[in-house]
Amino acid sequence: MSIFQFKFQFFRVFFVLIIFIQGTQAFGKGEISETDLSNETEIFFSLWKQARELKLSRHPYWLKLLHFYSIGETVGQWSFKSDIVSPSFFFSPLGNTDPEEELKSTLKALLVPVSDKPDQHARCKFIARFQWLRSKLDFPTLTELTCPLFERWANLNEATGISIVFVSSFLKNPASTFGHLLIKFNSSNRHFGHSLLRPTLNFGAIVNADDNPFTYALRGIFGGYKARFTDERFYNFNHVYGENELRDLWEYPLHFSKEQYHRITFHAWELLQNVQFNYFFFLDNCAYRMAELLEMAWTDYTRINSSGAFWAIPVDVVFKLNKIISDSNLLPLLGKPRLIPSRQRKLQARSEKLSELEHMHLKKLIKYENYIDSNDFRNLTEQSQAQIIDVLLDHQQYQKTMEPDLKLNPERSKLLLFRSKLPILENEFSFEKTKSPTEGTPPMRFRLGTVFNNFLGPAFETGVWANYHDLLGEESGHLLNSEVVTLNLHMQFRDDSFELTQFQLFNIQKYALNPTGIPGDFDWSWRTRAGWERKNLGCSPCRKFFISGGMGGAISLGGKDVEHAFVELYGETDKESSSAVSLGYAPHIGVNWSPIDMWKIRIERGRFQSLIGEKKVYYVTRFDQRMTISQNWDIRLEVHQMGYIEGTLALHYYW
DSSP: OHHHHHHHHHHHHHHHHHHHHHHHHHHTTOOOOHHHHHSSSSSHHHHHHHHHHGGGOOOOOHHTTTTOOOOOSSSOOOOOOBBOGGGGOOSSSSTTTTTHHHHHHHHHHHOOOOHHHHHHSHHHHHHHHHHHHHSSOOOOOOOOOOOOOHHHHHOOOOOOOOOOOEEETTTTSSSGGTTTTEEEEEOTTTOOOOOSSSSEEEEOOOOOTTTTTHHHHHHHHHEEEEEEEEEHHHHIIIIIIISOOOEEEEEEEEEOOHHHHHHHHHHHHHTTTTTTEOOOOOOSSHHHHHHHHHGGGGGSSSSSSSOOOOOOOOOHHHHHHHOOOTTTTTSSSOOOOOOOOHHHHHHHHHHHSSSSHHHHHHHHHOTTGGGGGGGHHSSOHHHHHHHHHHHHHHHHHHHHOOOOTTTOOOOOHHHHHHHHHHHHOOOOOTTTSSOOGGGSSSSSSEEEEOOOOOOOEOOOOOOEEEEETTTTTTTSSTTTTTTEEEEEEEEEEEEEEEEEEEEEEEEEOOOOOOOSSSOOOOOOOEEEEEEEEEESTSSOOOOEEEEEEEEEEEEEOOEEEEEEEEEEEEEEOTTTTSSSEEEEEEEEEEEEEEEEEEEEEEEEEEEEEEEESSSOEEEEEEEEEEEEESSSSSEOOOOOEEEEEEEEEEEEEEO
16 A cells, blocks of 8 residues: 555545544534535434334334224234325335335435425425424434424414214215214314314215216225325315205314324324325225324324224214223213204204294295285294295205206295395204214124024024114114115024025115105105025025115104105026026015104015016015114014014124
């Protein structure tokens, strides 16, 4: 080695030692400039060393932040494949499968100098990651960074907490059959703190506008869509769900601590950066993702979503939240709900306030265009006139909602002008007696019973359904006079053998009584169902696949009764017959009656007449009773006749 080479090596080593000592001193003091951060790697290596010693890449909260878990896994076990499919969510090319590589790349990104676009910096886009890592590692004091977009959106200084909003079922849309969930961020801001103006998170599939209902259903069930979080002002959702789709909204405040609220808010912001997931109607849906976001409140393994479940529904999330005790005040996490009534419910409430005489004048106003100018109407008190016209205007808007192509009454302008001259009324309605979803039965059910069959003899029966409510069940917190049941399985054990006696894929029914409360108003009732069941009750192994649907009408003669009549079209497969498929029609009549709240009776008679395939006629009769024991238990007595007679006494547990 020449003297020149020796001097060069000596001074290079000396220079590196000086830089290292200065960097170490600066790190020890907890102060370092952005320039130093860009030039030195010692800071990163120090942080990375700490992270590895603490095993942060396997910490449950880090895995939560990256969505490295999937429903159906045991708590504490992780898939190590993120549910997020957007590459932009990860700093490492391996980030969606390797949490350690993503942690390393995240630390590097957090130390990058701030540019003139602070909102694009990692500390602003991934604020949840930064805040948590800073709480775990000995970060140096970084150059102050403001995040204008996040600060304007979150408004943490005036934040008062968050609420979860349960949107009731909407049976006209398969995707909304089980309801919907939203998360609303609340504030005390005097300008934007009103509930209707608060940022509200929604999670939904990114649907093609030209998809027909059949394509939509198939792609939703089998994973043909991507999905993402979006946010809008709450009044947009209230308009869509409450005004257009006539769905009630239940808002539950969540009693999180300030720290927990911040964790949720930070991660919500991360998910709003056009982050996409795969969408599955029964699993990776709004219920699962909203619960997943709320799980960010806890840094441990705490889960809201059921471990080992194969589906997730909105009302189930609400029930689970109701079982959690708040860390901050030892009270239930779920607060007292507030009902945000739909346009239909408000119309019904207004209509109920009218007297019989006022209802008579209302019907004449609907029937006759110029009745408002009649002496009979003008002789009413101004208060009565105002109440009647208010109901009429709401009724017209309701009709427009139900039939978008319907033109509003040309006399509407005249009605509005007349109404403007009448006194302002107090339009506050009490809905305190309306029970919330958490006061009804939970969605899942287990069944255990004893059976007597007049041909096959006695047996034991067990069964389970995935969700969620039948016509015979306790209606508190559910859509009245409706049934939504999926994956309903019954098995009977007899003589050391068991048979599958029933498997309903779905059974959906809606008995529409007076939809507005205005005498004479009518709406069609309907039902649809599909599944496997016995060909007749005297043959356990003889089964058929069936699908049926139909329309009808329902009335109430007074009290808690519903009389109904339907005509259904049905199809059956019966491999034992000469024809593989039978098509026909089936008229049904029946009554549902609840003598007292805890007791309900259902009687129905149907006649099945084939038109195509094997010519056959058969009758089905059912007489069922339910006696409620508690919110989670009831007893059923069921007597069915289909060729033979079978009676079942069953105990049901709901969870």
